[in-house]
Amino acid sequence: MSRIYLGIDLQQQGLTFAALCRGKSSGQLHGLRFESLDDVFEFSSRQPNVRDTRRFVEGLRRGAQLLAGREERIALSLPDRIGRILLLDVEQAFKSRQEGIDILKWRLKNSLPLPPAQTHIDYQVLERKEDGRQRCLVAAIALPILDQYQDLVNEAGRHAVDIDFHSLNLYNFYRPRLDLGEEFVLVGLQQDQLSFHYFQNRQLAYQRNRVAKAEPEAIFREVNRTLVELYENFGAARRCPVFAHVDPGLSGFAGELLDKAFERQVRLLDSGLRNLAMGAVGGGLEATGTVLAALGCAERLMRA
Numbered sequence: 479m480s481r482i483y484l485g486i487d488l489q490q491q492g493l494t495f496a497a498l499c500r501g502k503s504s505g506q507l508h509g510l511r512f513e514s515l516d517d518v519f520e521f522s523s524r525q526p527n528v529r530d531t532r533r534f535v536e537g538l539r540r541g542a543q544l545l546a547g548r549e550e551r552i553a554l555s556l557p558d559r560i561g562r563i564l565l566l567d568v569e570q571a572f573k574s575r576q577e578g579i580d581i582l583k584w585r586l587k588n589s590l591p592l593p594p595a596q597t598h599i600d601y602q603v604l605e606r607k608e609d610g611r612q613r614c615l616v617a618a619i620a621l622p623i624l625d626q627y628q629d630l631v632n633e634a635g636r637h638a639v640d641i642d643f644h645s646l647n648l649y650n651f652y653r654p655r656l657d658l659g660e661e662f663v664l665v666g667l668q669q670d671q672l673s674f675h676y677f678q679n680r681q682l683a684y685q686r687n688r689v690a691k692a693e694p695e696a697i698f699r700e701v702n703r704t705l706v707e708l709y710e711n712f713g714a715a716r717r718c719p720v721f722a723h724v725d726p727g728l729s730g731f732a733g734e735l736l737d738k739a740f741e742r743q744v745r746l747l748d749s750g751l752r753n754l755a756m757g758a759v760g761g762g763l764e765a766t767g768t769v770l771a772a773l774g775c776a777e778r779l780m781r782a
Contacts, residue, residue, distance in 0.1 A: 480499040480500055481500070481549065482497050482498070482499055482508055482546040482547065483498045483499070483505070483549075483551075483553075483776045483777070483779045483780040484497050484498075484545060484546040484549065484551075484552045484553070484776060484779070485497075485498075485552070485553045485554075485647070485771075485772040485773060485774065485775035485776030485777070485778075485779065486538070486541070486542075486552060486553070486554055486555065486772060486775075487555040487644060487647070487768045487769075487771040487772040488519070488554065488555065488556055488557060488644075489557065489644075489670075489768050490519055490521065490557075490670070491514060491515070491516065492512060492513050492514040492515035492516070492518075492537065493512070493513040493515060493537055493541060494510070494511075494512050494768040494769055494771075494772045495510065495511040495541040495542070495545050495772060496509075496510055496769060496772035496773040496776050497509045497510075497545040497546055497776065498754075498773065498776045498780055500780065505754070505776070505777055505780055506754060507754035507773070508545065509544075509545045510763070510769060510772075511541045511544060511545055513537035513538070513540065513541045514537075515530075515533060515537050517529070517530070518530045518534050518537075521557055521559055521560050522560065522623075523559065523560050523561060523562070523591040523619075523620060523623075524591055524592060524620055525620070525622060525623070526622050526623055526626040527560060527623055527626065527627075528627075528630060531630055531633075534630055535630055535633050535634045538630070538631065538634040538636070539634040539635060542634065542635075542636055550636050550637045551636075551637055551639045551779065552631065552636045552637070552638055552639065553638070553639060553640035553642070553775035553778060553779040554627065554631070554638050554640070554641045554642070554775065555642060555643070555644050555647040555771045555772060555774070556619070556627070556641065556642070556643055556644065557643070557644055558643045558644050558671070558673070558687040559687070559689060560619065560623060561591065561617060561618055561619035561620075561623075561643060562589060562591060562616075562617070562618040562619075563616070563617055563618075563643060563645070563685055563687070564586060564589060564615075564616045564618065565604075565613065565614070565615060565616070565682065565683070565684070565685065566582065566585060566586065566613070566614050566616055567611060567613050567614075568581065568582070568585070568611065568612050568614060569610070570610045570611070570612075571606065571610055571612060572612075578601060578614075579599055579600075579601070582599060582614065582616055583597065583599060586599075586616065586618070589618075590618050591618065591619070591620045592620045592621070592622075596620060596621050596622070597618055597620055597621060598618070598619055598620075598621050598624050599616055599617065599619075600616070600617050601614045601615060601616045601617070602614065602615045604681045604682060605679075605681055613681070617642070617643060617646075624641070627641070628641075639779060640775060640778055640779050640782065642775060642778070644767070644768075644771045645666060645671075645673040645675070645685070645687050645771075646774075647770075647771040647772075647774035647775045647778070648666050648673070648723060648770055648771045648774060649664060649675060649774070650774035650775065650777060650778055651749070651770040651771065651774035651777070652664070652721075652723065652747060652749075652770075654777070655750060656721075656747065658677070658719070658721055659718075659719060660678075660679055660680055661677060661679070661714065661718045661719075662676075662677055662718050662719045662720065662721060663675070663676050663677075663708075663715060663718060663719070663720045663721070663740075664676075664677070664721050664723075665721070665722040665723070665736065666722070666723045666767055667697065667722060667723065667724045667725065667728055667732050667736070668692075668725045668728075668766070668767035668768075669692045669725055669727060669728070669767075670689060670692065671687065671688070671689060671690065671767070672687070672688045672689075672690040672697065672701070672704075673685075673686070673687045673688075674686045674687075674704050674708065676708060676712060676715050676718075678712070678714075683712060684708055684711060684712060684715075686704050686707070686708075688700055688704075692725075692727070692728055694731050694735055697732075698735055698738070698739055701735075701736070701739040701740075702739055705739065705740070719745065720740050720742065720744045720745070721744070721745050721746075721747055722736055722744050722745070722747060723747050723749075723767060723770070724746055724747075725766050725767055726764055726765065726766065729746070732746070733746055749770055751763050751765045751769070751770075754773070
């Protein structure tokens with residue numbers, strides 16, 4: 479039997495499971511499932527998030543068993559609001575992975591959710607310049623939060639191999655499927671979240687995530703606030719292409735709204751979700767951000 483790669487995206491309403499198996503040339507969708515967990519989470523960047531640990535473990539165990547059987551390895555996609563995603567320039571290359579973590583914690587100590595000793599960080603070097611300087615993408619999360627999720631996943635009989643944030647996993651889904659070019663803006667417009675990523679030379683140069691009500695006026699205001707900051711720091715972003723993931727429930731007004739805010743045509747992305755499916759897939763095929771983020775982290779697990 480083909481190995482199953484399971485990604486799980488956490489949202490306030492519950493857990494979205496996406497299972498992939500290897501196809502001839504790429505991953506194929508094995509199944510989708512949603513486990514409703516109302517009142518289980520209280521998302522915070524400073525303290526453990528799961529208020530009802532029993533229901534969380536039961537829901538995770540049930541969804542994982544139905545889609546992945548005995549496969550223990552999973553990938554988790556966590557809400558952006560519970561951690562930090564930061565971009566930082568450093569003056570010289572790190573001698574080791576641990577030195578990089580120590581330097582970045584010290585440099586970012588005022589931006590971390592908790593003091594450095596109580597915060598877990600990971601990083602990726604995006605760019606190395608000839609003079610030795612580096613540009614790093616840093617993900618940070620409070621250790622009490624990370625430890626709780628890892629402990630509960632273990633209690634459910636699984637092992638979280640990859641843990642990342644929702645907006646990055648949404649990009650992970652689209653990245654191998656579309657040629658977005660060298661420089662572009664990617665907007666994620668979902669029921670309760672708005673994300674912006676600006677790329678130069680295919681490298682992330684700016685990012686911003688906000689919780690936002692799915693109302694036209696509120697979204698328009700938040701988009702404009704973000705564009706003021708983006709254009710102040712990156713003037714070239716005024717002219718580059720703009721792409722957008724829009725949840726199906728928001729598609730009625732999103733295109734016109736984004737065109738007006740950016741003052742140019744915004745290309746609404748087609749997820750091509752049905753092309754992944756081999757046959758009957760539980761959970762429906764609606765291309766919401768939470769489904770695509772779960773698929774994005776499942777694909778990352780498959781490529782590891």
